[in-house]
Amino acid sequence: GAGVSQSPSNKVTEKGKDVELRCDPISGHTALYWYRQSLGQGLEFLIYFQGNSAPDKSGLPSDRFSAERTGGSVSTLTIQRTQQEDSAVYLCASSYSGGGTEAFFGQGTRLTVV
Amino acid sequence: KQEVTQIPAALSVPEGENLVLNCSFTDSAIYNLQWFRQDPGKGLTSLLLIQSSQREQTSGRLNASLDKSSGRSTLYIAASQPGDSATYLCAVFNDYKLSFGAGTTVTVRA
Numbered sequence: 001g002a003g004v005s006q007s008p009s010n011k012v013t014e015k016g017k018d019v020e021l022r023c024d025p026i027s028g029h030t031a032l033y034w035y036r037q038s039l040g041q042g043l044e045f046l047i048y049f050q051g052n053s054a055p056d057k058s059g060l061p062s063d064r065f066s067a068e069r070t071g072g073s074v075s076t077l078t079i080q081r082t083q084q085e086d087s088a089v090y091l092c093a094s095s096y097s098g099g100g101t102e103a104f105f106g107q108g109t110r111l112t113v114v
Numbered sequence: 115k116q117e118v119t120q121i122p123a124a125l126s127v128p129e130g131e132n133l134v135l136n137c138s139f140t141d142s143a144i145y146n147l148q149w150f151r152q153d154p155g156k157g158l159t160s161l162l163l164i165q166s167s168q169r170e171q172t173s174g175r176l177n178a179s180l181d182k183s184s185g186r187s188t189l190y191i192a193a194s195q196p197g198d199s200a201t202y203l204c205a206v207f208n209d210y211k212l213s214f215g216a217g218t219t220v221t222v223r224a
């Protein structure tokens with residue numbers, strides 16, 4: 001596609017349920033990032049994928065969060081046993097390479113945990 | 115750990131005035147710096163990318179400068195328009211990730 005695509009755009013889930021958020025990066029981009037933006041807060045780095053290298057998971061806030069990237073393309077961020085503090089906008093970005101090339105963001109998934 | 119600060123947090127100007135948005139960062143070992151725009155409820159739109167070897171970058175009414183040694187960047191928007199109202203975010207790339215400032219929320223009054 002022309003840009004980074006994220007789905008769903010909105011997700012409401014009950015506390016304790018698992019959710020999966022999907023990101024389709026720009027075709028040919030090897031680097032993929034997940035960020036979280038909580039209400040009134042800045043963007044918080046979660047995880048970074050670069051090609052076939054092991055991902056940088058240093059930003060994941062707890063072991064309830066995990067992410068995978070299949071075939072070097074689509075990525076899924078999974079949150080298990082969701083808590084109310086997980087409510088936020090989850091943003092995905094991709095770039096041509098991990099060497100600091102221009103990053104392009106998707107429209108985000110707004111997650112609300114009730 | 116990279117810390118990015120944006121000043122001011124909010125700015126309101128009349129249409130036609132030039133905008134000056136400031137960004138500072140603590141670790142000068144960066145690959146590049148990127149300015150983004152975010153409209154309410156939307157994702158981030160890339161405005162300008164400045165490589166660490168560059169001093170400035172221009173796109174239309176936008177001009178961004180970078181002084182890596184002092185850890186500063188400035189985004190200038192000439193002849194502001196109501197459509198420029200948004201939150202502007204500065205991000206620096208190092209350590210394989212983008213670190214963001216909290217943003218400057220701009221309101222351009224018609």
